[in-house]
Amino acid sequence: MLLKAVDTVETISPDIFKKQYYEASRPLVIRNLSHQWPAYTKWNWDYFKAIVGDKKVGIYNNVKSDAYTPVNKADDYTTFGEYVDMIKKGPAGWRIFLFNIFDHAPQLTHDFEWPDQLMKGFVKRFPMLFVGGASSITHMHFDIDLSHILHTQFTGRKRVLLFPYEEQYKLYRKPYEVLSLADFSNYYKQTGKPDYSSFPALRLAKGFEVVLEHGDTLFMPAGYWHHMEYIDSGFAMSLRAMQSGLGGKLRGAWNLIGMRNIDTLLKKTAPKWWYNFKKERIMLAAKKELDEVKI
Numbered sequence: 001m002l003l004k005a006v007d008t009v010e011t012i013s014p015d016i017f018k019k020q021y022y023e024a025s026r027p028l029v030i031r032n033l034s035h036q037w038p039a040y041t042k043w044n045w046d047y048f049k050a051i052v053g054d055k056k057v058g059i060y061n062n063v064k065s066d067a068y069t070p071v072n073k074a075d076d077y078t079t080f081g082e083y084v085d086m087i088k089k090g091p092a093g094w095r096i097f098l099f100n101i102f103d104h105a106p107q108l109t110h111d112f113e114w115p116d117q118l119m120k121g122f123v124k125r126f127p128m129l130f131v132g133g134a135s136s137i138t139h140m141h142f143d144i145d146l147s148h149i150l151h152t153q154f155t156g157r158k159r160v161l162l163f164p165y166e167e168q169y170k171l172y173r174k175p176y177e178v179l180s181l182a183d184f185s186n187y188y189k190q191t192g193k194p195d196y197s198s199f200p201a202l203r204l205a206k207g208f209e210v211v212l213e214h215g216d217t218l219f220m221p222a223g224y225w226h227h228m229e230y231i232d233s234g235f236a237m238s239l240r241a242m243q244s245g246l247g248g249k250l251r252g253a254w255n256l257i258g259m260r261n262i263d264t265l266l267k268k269t270a271p272k273w274w275y276n277f278k279k280e281r282i283m284l285a286a287k288k289e290l291d292e293v294k295i
Helices: 014-022 045-052 080-088 106-111 200-204 246-269 271-294
Strands: 002-005 007-009 028-030 056-060 076-079 095-099 128-132 137-141 148-154 158-163 206-212 217-220 225-230 234-241
Touching: 014 217, 045 080, 056 080, 076 080, 080 095, 095 137, 200 271, 246 271
Parallel strands: 002 206, 007 028
Antiparallel strands: 028 217, 056 076, 056 095, 095 128, 128 234, 137 225, 148 217, 148 234, 158 206, 158 225
């Protein structure tokens, strides 16, 4: 893989952000965007446990999904308080995915500001909390609705690997899914990861990497692939903004309504055939990328 560091600034003007990052579809870390929010100092494990500790949450392990795995199905369930107690004890490869804590504690929406000065179209009904224990992994994917994301890290550090949407075939994207067939777990270690022998086109993929720390806000342009690994137990909040153009909105709607339902139906009715069909398509697309380099 050919990786660059994500650009990082302390602050940025709306005009520069729009021209150099939003319109250019380039990721950025803004260190001080959240520092004036009450959430920056107020949000921690004990505070959340006190207000939503009794709420039931779905938790997810580090196992990549396969042909038989329903989309977004939790691997287990517990209360938020029990989950916090578990990850406080040490490394725990469990994470909470898309937990809308604000439904249970709407007062939390007063602890941050929507950065409307940077971009428009925020879906203000759906800020989301993402929580993970140290060593937990969010496998390589892109967000199905193709929204722009501002992802602010609270408590702990997180390693993030990013690729533009156009790198999808080098990343071995599964047809009718938002996931990669390849496993990027611990990609930064010299332990044969990722598996270039099985996925040789990965060597050609051009992307970015960064480690997020408390208060850092990552701008992920619409459609960006991302893989995240929790170095420490921590949580982050994502603010989503719809694309300004009609085409982006329609592609996101198709992914949600059409693509996902087709994939779910065939996973239930013909999982083995569907998996083999998709794998053949994946390998042919990757081979084409490799062949173009050889020409």
